[in-house]
Amino acid sequence: MEKKETYDANSINSDKESLVDLLAERPEQGSNFLAFANVVCVVAGTGTLGLPYALRVGGWIGAGIVVLSLIMSIYTAILLMKCLYYNGKYRLSSYQEVGRHAFGRVGLIAVWFFHTSIVIGAPVMYLILAGTELKALIPTDALSIKAWVWISAAVVAVPFIAMKTLKEVAVMSVFGALATLVLVIVAVRGSIVDQHNPDYANVGHSGVILANLPTTIASISICFGGNVVYMHVEEAMRYPKSWNRVVATALGTCSLFYLATAIPGYLTYGDKAKSPILENLPDDAFTKVGTVLIIIHVILAAPILLTSFALEFERLVDITVARRGKVMERVYRTIDRLVIIGVVGGIACLVPYFGDFLSLLGALGNCTLIFVLPILCYFKLIGWRHLKWYELIWCAFIVIIGLISAVIGSIDAIKALKNDFQRDNSN
Incomplete structure (x- = not known):
């Protein structure tokens, strides 16, 4: 049986030269800004528009939970990246590898299950959302929602197949991040306009609704789910040493989007706030622009998640230039990605309850991958004895x-x- 090497916190410090090589500049890779855009495009997402409703459920304390989730997410994202370099000699290739090195086969299977449920499930939901919104935006009997789903899948397939890694896909994420920004502006503008709407003149607000607090925490925490792509985003960075700053800035930007949407939305609509908030906004051209931007965002975000999954699968079956040759690697990769987008589109059309089923996997998977597993893997791979007592309390709090x-x-x-x-x- 192969003997597993173990390392403590000092093993990384004692091999500084190896780490310097691992974290050296990668000239052929993408910029910090593209990495920033990748994280914002995946994390911010359509969850932004559900936050006024989250405050309706839990009260104004929800704004504080957004800030708390931000701090926890940055901390665990940094710990997770340290796990990739835990032995100071080579970089682990994926979250699954982190799970395997930490807890063996059980860790590998657990991370793979939660990871796959998100990187495949979220694009399915994106296609469902895009198809539904396109059907509402372009009312015609000629095309059903399923037809619009397949049209959306075809659009997503173009960059997903044409672009190999997140370095190339990151160019699209810039537009996705900008679409999210404009969407937030549309939501804020609508909330301000409706402050004079008599339908919302006497809405109620709460400081905290204790009975609903766990649900509020769950719904807000899920909005910070980016761990499924962090490893590939960092891998595509020209300056991997900048990861901590990039992820903190990106998640901070997402939080600004969240608060900018949640606070005016809840202030205006109070106990009448809906999810998504577009259902409350005035029925005018600006809201239609918001609907278009939702479609643009989900179509641009889907290739990022699918590319993350495809890279893992292609490593597993050894679809590489070194193994297959330049031409055949391209052929195998194209077939692989056509099958993936076909499966995703098929599930979006055929599974009637997939939205709620995905919510089950998303809640369980996202929160586990974001908060629980990074800390457990860090403790196992690097150790906890070097941490101060207040850091241990903080880690326990995040896991809980x-x-x-x-x-x-x-x-x-x-x-x-x-x-x-x-x-x-x-029925």
Whole structure:
């Protein structure tokens, strides 16, 4: 049996030259700005528009939970990246590898399951959302929602197949991040306009609704799910030493988007806030622009997540230039990605309850991958004895929040699934 090497916190410090080589400049890779855009495009997402409703559920304390989730997410993103370089000799290739090195086969399977449920499930939901919004935006009997889903899948397939790594896909993420920014502006503008709307003159607000606090924590925490692509974003960076600054800036930007949407939205709509907030906004040209931007955003974000999954799979089956040759590597990669986008589009069209099923996997998977596993893997690979007592308390707090978010979010999703089955059985 192969003996597994173990390292403590000092092993990395004692091999500084190896780490310098590992973190050296990669001239052929992308800039820090493209890495920043990748993270913002994936993390901010359509969850931005659900935050006023999250404050309606939990009260104004939700704004504080956004800030708390930001701090926790930055901390675990930094710990996760340290796990990639834990032995000071070589960089692990993926989150799955981190799980395997930390906990063996069990860790590999656990990370693979949660990771796959998100990087495949989220694009499925993006296609469903894009198809639904396109059908509403372009009312025609000639095309059904399923037809619009396949059209959206075809659009997503172009960059997904044409661009090999996140370095190339990152160019699209710049436009996705800009679309999110404009979408936030549309939401803020609509909230301000509706402050004079008599329909929302007497809405109620709460400081904190204790009974709903766990649900609020779960829904807000999920909005910071970017760990599924962090390894590939960092791998595509020209200056990997800048990772801590890039991820902190990107997540901070996402939080500004969240607060800019959540606070005016809840202030205006209070206990009448809906998810997404576009359902509350005035029915005018600006709201239609917001709908178009949602479609643009999800179509641009889907290739980033799918590329993350494809890179993992292509490593697994050895679809590389060194193994297959330049031409055949391209052929195999194209076939592989056509199959992936076909499966994703097929699921989006055929699975009736996939939205609520994905909410179950998303709550369980996202919160586990964001908060729980990075800390557990760090403790296992690098150790905890070098941490100060307050750092240990902080880590325990993050793990507890992650577990609460996973459990509560899963319970809510199970209830939704139950309602789906009951509704169909009654029809």
